[in-house]
Every structure is written in C-alpha cells, then in structure tokens.
Amino acid sequence: MGGACSRKRDLLDEDDLRRSGRYSKSGSSKWLLLMLPRCSTDVTAGRQGKCPSLMELCVAKVREDIKRYTSFSMLPRDLSQQIFNELVESHCLTDGSLEAFWDCALQDIHLGEYPGVKDGWMGIVSSQGQSLLSLDISCSDVTDSGLFLLKNCSNIQSLKCNYCDQISDYGLEHISGLPNLTSLSFKKSHAITAEGIRSFTNLINLVNLDLERCLKIHGGLIYLKDLKKLESLNIRYCNCVTDADMEPLSGLTNLKELQMSCCKVTDVGIAHLRGLSKVAHLDLEGCPVTSSCLDVISGFTSLVFLNLSRCGISDDGSENFSGLQKLKVLNLGFNNITDACLVYLKESINLESLNLDSCKIGDEGLLNLKGLLQLKCLELSDTEIGSNGLSHLSGLHNLESINLSFTAVTDGGLRRLSGLTSIKSLNLDVRQITDVGLTAITGLTGLTHLDLFGARxxxxxxxxxxxxxxxxxxxxxxxxxxxxxxxxxxxxxxxxxxxxxxxxxxxxxxxxxxxxxxxxxxxxxxxxxxxxxxxxxxxxxxxxxxxxxxxxxxxxxxxxxxxxxxxxxxxxxxxx
Missing domain, CATH: 3.80.10.10 (Ribonuclease Inhibitor)
Incomplete structure (x- = not known):
C-alpha cells in the first residue's frame, strides 16, 4: 500500500524552471521548498532513529496540515506521489484529502486493504489519466461502475482487485479496454464466472494473471489460449478447474509459473501441458495426480520449484525425478514414498529445500541426501528417521533449517548435528529429547528458532x-x-x-x-x-x-x- 514511486522521473533544468514561471509535473522535487510553509525539525522523529531528510520534513508537514490544501495538481508529479504515499501509509487519506489529488498525474495508487475505498474514489483515480501505471484496490467496496471509470487510464500496466466481492463479469468488460495491462489479479472474486474471463481475450500483453480462489471459472480458461505472453498463472484453490481446462493452456509456451493447488486436475490434465518446457515453478499440491504425471513433468527441464505435497505420488515412476537437474525446491510431503524414491534424488545437487513430511522415509534413505551440499531446508517431521540416519547429514554444512518433530531421534542422535553450525531453525518436538540432548547442540550458536514443544x-x-x-x-x-x-x-x-x-x-x-x-x-x-x-x-x-x-x-x-x-x-x- 502506498508503495514508493519507483520509476525514474525526468528532471527539469533549474534555469529552465525559473524561466518558465510554472511547475511541470516532471519537475525536480526540491521546488517543493518554494511552495510549502516552513516546518521545524520536530515535525517528525525521522526514520529508524535517523535525522529526517528535508523532503521527509516537508511531506510530514503537508500531512499534518492536509486540511489547508485543496489541490496538489501544480506540484511536480514525484512530490504529489510522495505526499499521497505518506497519507496512505499513515492512514490519513480521507474522502476530503483525496480531493486534492485530482489531475496530479500519479503513477502508482496502492490502496489495497485501505479502509473506505469505494466507487466515489475512482473518479480521482480516473483523473490521473494516461499517467496511471499501477492500481491496487484490493479488499475495497469498488463495484463494476467504479471499474468503468478506468477507461481514461489506458496506460495502466498493473491492476489488483483481490477480494472485491462487488465486482462481477460485467465489470471485467471494462478491463478489456486496457490493452497495456501486463499484471492482473482477482483473488477470491466469487462473482466472476467463466463468461467473465472472455473479457481477457484482448489483453494480449498480459504476463501475470492471478485468479486464486475464483470458484466459478470452469470452462473459462479457453479464453486465455491466445495470451501468448502469459508467464504466470495462479488458479490455486479453484476446485472447479478440471482436466478439460488444461487443454487451452497447452499453447501458452511462455508459461514459467503455474500454480494449481487443490484443483481437480489429474494425470490426464497434466498430459496436456507436455509442451510447456519453460515452466520453472509448478504447484500441484492437493491435486489428485499420481506418479504417472512425473513422465510429463520430467520434460520441464527448467523446473526450479515443484510442489507435489498431498498428491498420490509413490515410488513407482519416481525415477523421473533424476532428470530434473535444476530443481531447488521439492515438496513431497504426505505422499506414499519410501527410501526407494530418494535414490533418484542423489543427482539433484542443486536442491536447497526438501520436504518429506509424513513420508515413509527411514535412516537408510537419508544416505541418498549426503551429496546434496546446497541443501538449506530439510523437513523430516513424522517420518521413520532415527538417530542413526542423522549421521548421513553431517556433511550438509549449508543446512539452515531442519524439522525432526515426531521422529525417533534421541539425545544421542543430536550429537550428529553438532557440527552443522549453519543451522538457524531446529524443531525438536520429540518426546525422547531431554536436557542431555540440549547439551549436545550448544555449539549451534546461530540458532534463531528453537521448538522444544514436546521435549522433556x-x-x-x-x-x-x-x-x-x-x-x-x-x-x-x-x-x-x-x-x-x-x-x-x-x-x-x-x-x-x-x-x-x-x-x-x-x-x-x-x-x-x-x-x-x-x-x-x-x-x-x-x-x-x-x-x-x-x-x-x-x-x-x-x-x-x-x-x-x-x-x-x-x-x-x-x-x-x-x-x-x-x-x-x-x-x-x-x-x-
């Protein structure tokens, strides 16, 4: 909310500005000093104990006296942007103070989760015209009528309308006239249906699309098939999405990130994605897929992140993991895999995070991890790991986090972790652990998180x-x-x-x-x-x-x- 304006502004030459006798919206921010009343150094305490800058003092003074100003339209754009951001961050933006920002050519309006945002505010948003590049009205009361006002902001690139319950398919029609959109988000918008997705057909420059928890979009993904620039698609928790929805995605060959947790997609649906060789991030947690889908996934040679938690993965087909050489994050938690599966992870030397929570992994299986020298996070909770298995981890000197809760590890086993001084997070919710075990890990002086919930x-x-x-x-x-x-x-x-x-x-x-x-x-x-x-x-x-x-x-x-x-x-x- 109210994020700092990050785009570089053109600065007017000081002599040119003096000759012009007026203030351009692209003018230098130092000219604020000529327009604002003097403010003393006690206006603000500064950021993090540091002496505040002159600009911070001036912006703070404007916020303090906001009722004195009726318009900021003559200020350079970067200054009006900073004042707007300050009012948002300090929760001082109101119906009244918002009026001062008519026609200020703001580039970023981030009002996500800000209270009181409604259609009445969208007129001021619309007045920014071609300058507006980024808008976040998440969790607001803006309706379809409010979105209609965005027709004047055709240069907008990023639009977030997450959790906006009053926006429906009709409102999406107004978005279809924003051809420069590259990022669009409508998380948990229950009024949006498959028919509404039709409005995205013209958004050919769209790169990121987020429809998480939109529960009525089954059949609507067909309207995405021509969005060839799409790189990221989030349809997590859309439990209406099935195998039939996957076929339209087969031609989106630029997709790099696909999130589908808790959809109803099976191995049949995954087969439609075979040609998406650029996918680097794939989240299938909770989908009813089996190890058969690994035959397709093994072709995603760019894959860096793979989440198969709570799926139907077993040892059969796990040999396909050996082809995923670039994997850095792998989540196999809550699957029916054993030590036999870990044999095929030995070559995954780039792995940094591995989750085996509640799998049937034992001490011998950890032998296959000893060569994963880049490993930083290891989740072994509720497995069959005991003290002997920890000896296989003694060479993982980059390990920062390890979860051993509900395992058979004892005090003696903790001695095998004593040399892993890079560990910062350690979960020992293990009934067998006692004071003796703590003595064994006193060398882990870098610990920032220690969980001894069930220990004695x-x-x-x-x-x-x-x-x-x-x-x-x-x-x-x-x-x-x-x-x-x-x-x-x-x-x-x-x-x-x-x-x-x-x-x-x-x-x-x-x-x-x-x-x-x-x-x-x-x-x-x-x-x-x-x-x-x-x-x-x-x-x-x-x-x-x-x-x-x-x-x-x-x-x-x-x-x-x-x-x-x-x-x-x-x-x-x-x-x-």
Missing part, C-alpha cells in the same frame, strides 16, 4: 539457552519449567515469540522475569499459575500483538484493562 526439558536444561543469544523464537511447552528456569530466558533480548504453555508451575514471577524482553510480539503462558496480579509486569512489552493465557487465573476484564492502559498494539488475546 527441565530447569537444568534451560541453562543451555545462554548459548543461543540470537534466538528470535522459542517454544518450550509441556516440560517441567519453573520460574527458576525462566531466569535463563530473561536475557534473550532478540526474542519476538515465546511459548511456555503447559508448564503448570510457572507463576507471576515468570512475567516479572520476562518483562525486559521488549521485542516480544507473541507470548503464550497458558495452563500455568499466572494470575491477574501478574499482568502488571507485561506493561513494558509495547510491541506485544498476541497474548495467550488460557487456563490461567486471569480474567478477560483485567486483560482488557491492560490492553487499554499499556498495550495498544495487542490484537489477539485469549481468553477474550
């Missing part, structure tokens, strides 16, 4: 936390932590998320101890002995947005008082 950690084990000074997220739930153990957490100043739920012996003292963790955004201390009296200790946590104290001796009334008195950013509270 006591106060003794929390002594290890002093080695993890960079932790941003810590979950130690269901253990035997007391206030004494929290003393080893109170100095982790980088923490933004802390989950200590299910530690039933924690008291109000815990809240006192963590009161210095002022970076905290999320705190969960459910199922403990915390009372209303302890809530006072949370007052310094001004960044807190989520607070969970379920099954504690606290009342919603007292939490509400705390929120009103001291925690203005608190959005999610339990109990409510």
């Amino acid at each position: 950690i006591t106060d003794l084990g929390t002594n290890c936390f002093q080695h993890f000074k960079n932790l941003q997220s810590l979950e130690v739930c269901g253990g035997s932590i007391t206030d004494a153990g929290v003393k080893n957490i109170k100095d982790l100043k980088s923490l933004t998320l802390l989950n200590l739920s299910q530690n039933c012996n924690l008291t109000d003292k815990t809240l006192e101890l963590i009161s210095g963790l002022t970076a905290l955004v999320s705190l969960n201390v459910s199922n403990s002995r915390i009372t209303n009296a302890g809530l006072q200790h949370l007052k310094p946590l001004k960044n807190l947005r989520s607070l969970t104290l379920e099954s504690c001796k606290v009342t919603a009334t007292e939490i509400k008082k705390l929120r009103l008195a001291a925690l203005p950013n608190l959005l999610s509270v339990r109990p409510e």
